[in-house]
Amino acid sequence: MAGTTPLAGTAALITGGGSGIGLACARRLAADGAAVTICGRTESRLKEAAGTIGARYVVADVTDEEQIAAAVRFAAAPAPLRAVVHSAGGSTSIGPLPRLDADAWRATLELNATGTMLTLKHAARAMARNDPRGGAFVAISSIAASTTHRWFGAYGVSKAAVDHLVKLGADELGPVGVRVNGIRPGLVRTELVAGITDPGPVLDDYLACMPLGRIGEPGDIAEAARFLAGPESSWITGQVVDADGGHHLRRGPDYRAIFEPMFGADALHGAPPEE
DSSP: OGGGOTTTTOEEEEETTTSHHHHHHHHHHHHTTOEEEEEESOHHHHHHHHHHHTOEEEEOOTTOHHHHHHHHHHHTSSSOEEEEEEOOOOOOOOBOGGGOOHHHHHHHHIIIIIHHHHHHHHHHHHHHTOSSOOEEEEEEOOGGGTSOOTTBTHHHHHHHHHHHHHHHHHHHHGGGTEEEEEEEEOSBOOGGGHHHHSSSHHHHHHHHTOTTOSOBOHHHHHHHHHHHHSGGGTTOOSOEEEESTTGGGSOOOOOHHHHHHHHOHHHHTTOOOOO
């Protein structure tokens, strides 16, 4: 029934769709009838994930322009591409500012900021050709983009770039019917943050900073992404939604229990490394 499958006859691409938030978003869009393609760098993971939700998959590194352009073309083959959820991201840059590794900084900016730009660039081209025109791009950002996370290196900086790109893309692409929005997840229960969601002082501090007092689930983010990707939000663009249990209302988390054993107390207070 058309009423239960509002995305039927459309195609969707989910980057970073092999696990976690990306997979939850792919599952949610597929449930509403979209022809979903997931992409990522690990074929074995993509193949397994795609099988669980009835999706197609394509191997692509979002920092490689030729690969992400090919992934967009692949995703658009079954039906007009109406939705792209860009969930690929991560970080190799951690530690106090005086001790940051420049190569890890650059790699994190490349993955999060440049990867988002390349995906939006090619998704916008495909969606602008639609008749009736348009589509929706949803970028998965992070609470670290807007709320200071000490010792997170390039991660928060790169996600802040994603937030600005959302606004820039919305402003430029509105005339061709392409909407661009973002989501800033807080602490969400995925395999990438398994150690943080384990009981301990870091988790306790996270929960103390959340008015709703619970860890997020991938499905919480997927519901927000489904709304922003679908026809229900057809007059919404340029927004970055905090989906974090209210964490953004307070302060960033305290990671001293993890970083102090790694770098030392003096380093966390700004002391430079010994020459």
